[in-house]
Amino acid sequence: MSARLTAFDDLPDAIRKPGFERRGRGAGIVHLGVGAFHRAHQAVYTDDALARSGGDWMIIGVSLRSCDVAEALNPQAGLYTVLVRGGEKISARVVGSIAKVLAVPREPAAVLDALAAPSTRIVSLTVTEKGYGFDPATGALDRSRPDIAADLAEPDRPRSVVGHLVAAFAQRRARGAPGLTVLSCDNLPGNGELVRRLVLDFAREVDRDLACWIAETARFPSTMVDRITPATSDETLAEAERATGRVDMAAVETEAFSQWVIEDDFAAGRPDWEAGGALFVASVAPYEKMKLRMLNGAHSMIAYAGFLAGHEHVRDVMAHEAMRLLVERHLRDAARTLDPVKGIALPDYAARLMERFANPAIAHRTEQIAIDGTQKLPQRVFEPALAAFEAGWSLDSYAFATAMWIRFVLGRTEDGRAYTLHDPRAAALAAATDGHGDDAGALANAVFGLDGLMPARLAQARAFRDAVETRLARILKDGVAAAITREAMPCRV
Numbered sequence: 001m002s003a004r005l006t007a008f009d010d011l012p013d014a015i016r017k018p019g020f021e022r023r024g025r026g027a028g029i030v031h032l033g034v035g036a037f038h039r040a041h042q043a044v045y046t047d048d049a050l051a052r053s054g055g056d057w058m059i060i061g062v063s064l065r066s067c068d069v070a071e072a073l074n075p076q077a078g079l080y081t082v083l084v085r086g087g088e089k090i091s092a093r094v095v096g097s098i099a100k101v102l103a104v105p106r107e108p109a110a111v112l113d114a115l116a117a118p119s120t121r122i123v124s125l126t127v128t129e130k131g132y133g134f135d136p137a138t139g140a141l142d143r144s145r146p147d148i149a150a151d152l153a154e155p156d157r158p159r160s161v162v163g164h165l166v167a168a169f170a171q172r173r174a175r176g177a178p179g180l181t182v183l184s185c186d187n188l189p190g191n192g193e194l195v196r197r198l199v200l201d202f203a204r205e206v207d208r209d210l211a212c213w214i215a216e217t218a219r220f221p222s223t224m225v226d227r228i229t230p231a232t233s234d235e236t237l238a239e240a241e242r243a244t245g246r247v248d249m250a251a252v253e254t255e256a257f258s259q260w261v262i263e264d265d266f267a268a269g270r271p272d273w274e275a276g277g278a279l280f281v282a283s284v285a286p287y288e289k290m291k292l293r294m295l296n297g298a299h300s301m302i303a304y305a306g307f308l309a310g311h312e313h314v315r316d317v318m319a320h321e322a323m324r325l326l327v328e329r330h331l332r333d334a335a336r337t338l339d340p341v342k343g344i345a346l347p348d349y350a351a352r353l354m355e356r357f358a359n360p361a362i363a364h365r366t367e368q369i370a371i372d373g374t375q376k377l378p379q380r381v382f383e384p385a386l387a388a389f390e391a392g393w394s395l396d397s398y399a400f401a402t403a404m405w406i407r408f409v410l411g412r413t414e415d416g417r418a419y420t421l422h423d424p425r426a427a428a429l430a431a432a433t434d435g436h437g438d439d440a441g442a443l444a445n446a447v448f449g450l451d452g453l454m455p456a457r458l459a460q461a462r463a464f465r466d467a468v469e470t471r472l473a474r475i476l477k478d479g480v481a482a483a484i485t486r487e488a489m490p491c492r493v
Contacts, residue, residue: 002241002245002246002247003246003247004075004076004246004247004248004249005076005079005080005081005094005244005246005247005248006075006076006077006079006246007077007079008079008094008096011094011244011245011246012243012244012245014092014243015081015092015093015094015243015244016091016092016093016094017093017094017096018047018050018051018094018095018096018097019050019051019052020050020051020054020096022058022096022099025050025054025056025057025058025099026056026057026058026119027056027057027058027059027060027099027114027119027120028055028056028057028058028119028120028121028122028269028271029046029057029058029059029060029120029121029122029123029124029271030059030060030061030062030114030115030120030122030123030124031043031059031060031061031062031123031124031125031126032062032064032123032124032125032126032127032161032164033062033063033064033125033126033127033128033131034061034062034063034069034073034098034101035069035126036229036230036231036232036252037126037225037227037229038061038124038126038185039080039082039095039098039250039252040082040227040229040252040253040254040258041126041185041225041227041229041254041258041260042059042124042126042185042225042260043059043095043097043098044082044093044095044097044258044276045258045260045271045273045275045276045277045278046058046059046097046271046273046276047095047096047097047276048273048275048276049271049272049273049274049275049276050096050097050271051275052272052275053271053272053275055271055272056119057097057271058097058098058099059097059098059099060098060099060100060101060102060114060120061073061078061098061100061101061102062101062102062103062104062111062114062115063101063102063103063104064104064127064131064161064164065104065105066103066105067103067105067106069101069103069250070100070101070102070103070106071249072249072250073098073100073101073249073250074100074101075249076248076249076250078096078097078098078099078100078101079094079095079096079098079248080094080095080098080248080250080251080252081093081094081095081240081243081244081248081250081251081252082094082095082251082252082253082254083236083239083240083243083251083252083253083254084253084254084255084256085253085254085255085256085359085361085362086255086256086359086361087359087360087361088361089361090239090243090361092240092243092244094244102114104159104164108157108158111164112158112164112167112168112171113171115164115165115167115168115171115172116168116171116172116175116177117177118172118175118176118177118178120177120180121178121179121180121181121266121267121268121269121270122180122181122182122183122266122268122270123165123168123180123181123182123183124182124183124184124185125161125182125183125184125185125186125195126185126186126225127161127186128186128372128375129186129187129188129372129375129376130372130375130424131161131186132161132162132184132186132188132194132195132198133145133147133148133160133161133162133198134194134198135452136374136375136378136452136453137451137452138452139194139197140197140198140201141162141197141198141201141202145160147159147160147163148160148162148163148202151163151166151202152202152205152206155167155170155206162195162198162199162202163202165182165195165199166199166202166203166206166210166214168180169199169203169210169213169214169218170207170210173210173213178217178267178268179217179218179219179267179268180217180218180219180267180268181218181219181220181221181265181266181267181268181270182195182196182199182218182219182220183220183221183223183262184220184222184223185223185225186225187225187291187292187296187376187379188379189285189288189289189292189379189383190222190285190288191222191223191288192220192221192222192223192263192284193220193222195220196218196220199214199218199220200214200215217267218267219265219266219267221262221263221264221265221266221284222262222263222284222285222288223260223261223262223263223284224259224260224261224262224284224287224288224291225259225260226257226258226259226260226291226295227254227255227257227258227259228254228255228257228356228359228362228364229252229253229254229255230253230254230362230363230364230365230368231365231368232251232252232253233363235363236251236252236253237249237251239251239253253362254362255356255359255362257352257356258276258277259277259279259291260273260276260277260278260279261278261279261281261284261287261288262278262279262280262281262284263280263281263282263283263284264280264281264282286338286339286340286341286342287341287344289338290338290341290344290346290349292379292380292383293334293335293337293338293379293380293383293384294331294334294335294338294346294349294350294353295353296376296379296380297330297334297380297381297384297401298327298330298331298334298353298357299314299357299369299380300369300370300373300376300377300380300381300401300405301326301327301330301381301397301400301401301404302314302317302318302323302327302357302366302369303366303367303369303370304366304370304373304401304404304405304407304408305317305323305326305400305401305404305480305484306323306366307366307367307370307408308404308407308408308413308414308475308480309323309480309481309484310413311366312365312366312367313362313363313364313365313366314357314362314364314365314366314369315357315358315359315360315362315363315364317357317366318354318357318358319358320484321488322484322485322487322488323484323488324354324358325488326397326400326484326487326488327354327357328350328354329396329397330397330401331350331353331354332350333384333388333393333394333396333397333398334384334397335347335349335350336388336393337384337387337388337391337393367419370408370422371422371423372422372423372424373405373408373409373423374423374424374425374429374450374453375423375424377401377402377405377453378453378454378455381398381401381402381405382398382402382453382454382455382458383455384398385398385399385402385458385464386455386457386458389457389458389461389463389464390457395463395464395467396467396487398464399464399467399468399470399471400471400487402468403468403469403471403472403475404471404475404480406433406443406444406447406468406472407472407475407476407480408421409421409423409429409433409447410433410443411430414479414480425450428450429447429450432446432447432449432450433446433447438476438477440469440470440472440473440476441469441473443472444465444468444469444472445465448465448468471483471487474486
């Protein structure tokens with residue numbers, strides 16, 4: 001059996017290795033949520049930045065709920081392999097920007113100490129949309145969530161993301177630590193402003209002076225991130241071992257494309273992320289909206305329709321001619337709702353997305369993308385649907401995506417197999433749809449009536465509701481495959 005990946009000097013020449021001295025280099029970043037995406041994205045940009053410009057910008061990773069990532073990375077001194085799959089070609093690089101990983105369940109005090117350390121200048125986050133603890137209906141802190149409620153009661157023993165940030169700010173103020181930048185890298189509109197609002201909401205509850213101090217000293221720039229990164233599989237680990245000759249329990253695989261757009265507003269400096277191709281701008285909003293409505297919106301539609309049609313991976317969905325046509329339609333309709341984006345031709349962006357979705361080397365599971373629909377669909381589907389409704393444009397693509405999601409929410413395949421609905425509002429969805437059987441009208445009414453799910457004007461739009469109900473009825477009566485074929489026909493009656 002191969003030895004564990006613990007060093008990189010003796011790896012094969014074909015493997016790209018960290019281009020900087022790791023020993024003695026300080027950690028200026030603490031990252032919450034050291035999952036596959038972070039290891040394929042921000043940590044890679046930081047590796048490039050350290051290689052070109054140096055600095056004390058190593059990353060201390062934090063795992064909030066599990067010890068698995070710490071147990072994979074720490075025995076490897078933070079080293080891991082990134083496999084880049086493009087067509088039939090696979091390239092590999094070893095990334096060295098992560099110094100170590102702390103796990104909250106095992107070492108909560110050490111996590112707070114790292115967050116509060118004067119040497120920490122950036123706290124970055126990839127905790128998924130549901131990890132922020134906000135109420136989708138209001139965008140404010142959700143005080144009814146058990147972890148938020150517990151943290152408000154005992155702010156010195158945090159469980160939630162926001163609780164950890166506020167506790168860290170309290171310790172930083174007490175230590176006289178310098179300003180801090182909180183950098184959200186999750187798919188949420190205005191993610192920087194959202195995190196700022198949540199942190200200040202929480203801080204006001206526990207210490208109004210602390211809230212004022214945070215508002216004065218901290219920065220919360222928004223970002224847009226993009227790199228398709230499937231969940232690590234046994235095949236990922238096996239491929240990494242074939243490439244490196246070492247056992248790597250933290251390997252990730254990803255596509256060649258990578259994008260990071262960041263508002264240039266930092267409290268205490270930043271790495272030279274431009275070395276990896278990051279773009280610093282005054283406002284991320286146009287790029288963020290483009291990605292959410294085009295890439296993420298199409299991804300969600302692919303996930304629900306594809307999973308229900310029996311396709312395990314996005315690439316399988318894109319091999320289906322009717323689905324390809326529907327993806328092209330969705331991208332075209334979503335692009336129509338956007339203002340111009342500097343430096344990007346939207347038709348070219350759409351064409352590149354079609355290529356990326358169809359990449360045969362990327363095994364991105366539809367079921368993975370389908371989780372947390374109530375957190376994702378508002379910005380991915382419902383916001384552009386409202387824009388299209390108000391402009392008098394076609395609602396077909398958004399209605400189709402919504403109908404497929406409602407069918408997915410029922411939690412059973414067409415042959416009766418049950419699956420778990422992974423969604424923070426799963427209980428509310430189950431209660432709303434229970435007892436309606438295959439009554440498309442009743443199901444649509446129940447889901448449309450969920451508080452805070454859709455913009456009120458869209459939920460009340462008869463044209464949109466009718467379009468969703470018509471498609472849902474067809475899915476329930478004729479089956480998913482027939483509904484997809486019907487939807488893709490150039491002329492529908």
